[in-house]
Amino acid sequence: xxxxxxxxxxxGWQPAQYAHFHDERARPFYDLAGLVQRxxxxxxxxxxxxxGELTAWLHEELGAKETVAIDNSxxxxxxxxxxxxxxxxxxxxxxxxxxxxxxxxxxxxxSNAALQWILDHESMLPQVTSMVRPxxxxxxxxxxxxxxxxxxxxxxxxxxxxxxxxxxxxxxEDPVQTPEWxxxxxxxxxxxxxxxxxxxxxxxPMDSTRGIVEWVKGSVLSWYRERLPADLYPKYLEEYExxxxxxxxxxxPYFYTFTRILMWGRMPE
Numbered sequence: 325x326x327x328x329x330x331x332x333x334x335x336g337w338q339p340a341q342y343a344h345f346h347d348e349r350a351r352p353f354y355d356l357a358g359l360v361q362r363x364x365x366x367x368x369x370x371x372x373x374x375x376g377e378l379t380a381w382l383h384e385e386l387g388a389k390e391t392v393a394i395d396n397s398x399x400x401x402x403x404x405x406x407x408x409x410x411x412x413x414x415x416x417x418x419x420x421x422x423x424x425x426x427x428x429x430x431x432x433x434x435s436n437a438a439l440q441w442i443l444d445h446e447s448m449l450p451q452v453t454s455m456v457r458p459x460x461x462x463x464x465x466x467x468x469x470x471x472x473x474x475x476x477x478x479x480x481x482x483x484x485x486x487x488x489x490x491x492x493x494x495x496x497e498d499p500v501q502t503p504e505w506x507x508x509x510x511x512x513x514x515x516x517x518x519x520x521x522x523x524x525x526x527x528x529p530m531d532s533t534r535g536i537v538e539w540v541k542g543s544v545l546s547w548y549r550e551r552l553p554a555d556l557y558p559k560y561l562e563e564y565e566x567x568x569x570x571x572x573x574x575x576x577p578y579f580y581t582f583t584r585i586l587m588w589g590r591m592p593e
């Protein structure tokens with residue numbers, strides 16, 4: 325297994341918090357699905373399916389013969405039963421372990437906002453795309469918002485005491501590369517001459533800058549919540565909010581931009 329900071333959502337993930345911005349987080353999923361070329365009787369996997377709500381939509385939208393929804397968070401999958409559809413099944417397994425298990429098994433490998441949790445994309449991408457049958461498709465979306473102060477700040481605070489000692493020096497790294505890097509890698513390393521890679525800026529108007537706190541509580545801050553002592557995480561969160569407001573001010577409303585990379589490719593025959 326490549327070095328990873330867990331493709332798992334783990335115990336730090338809270339479905340209700342993640343769903344706080346349900347519509348905003350769903351929009352890239354639908355855009356990514358729009359890149360998929362529809363084919364009859366597809367066998368599909370959704371890597372990092374979460375609760376499976378959007379996976380169920382994808383399964384029905386594609387008219388898939390079978391969809392295997394994969395996540396290794398028991399917390400997220402605990403809510404999946406309500407979204408089960410005929411031809412769908414859920415499996416609790418790590419993404420890279422699934423890549424070993426399902427070599428060449430799918431017509432479409434789909435992943436929305438999950439692969440950013442795995443380090444070393446140069447090693448990860450060949451593993452994950454090995455799940456695609458020859459001539460099959462993949463569609464991936466990863467956040468690319470590392471340039472926003474709200475996404476830089478968690479690591480800045482984590483390097484300071486008392487958090488650094490409590491984390492044992494761990495800091496959540498961002499392995500996401502540039503769109504150009506992905507396009508070149510898909511072509512040169514995976515042989516995908518038929519591909520689409522695009523950078524999309526999603527606009528999320530919020531009541532104020534404090535809305536960013538609620539957003540990142542449902543994503544990157546969950547990583548720190550899972551690893552910090554229960555009595556220390558509230559202090560970490562308080563420090564995050566204080567510094568965020570000090571840097572960005574408190575304009576109301578606040579125009580929050582979130583950049584993502586969407587990529588689609590067809591594997592060579």
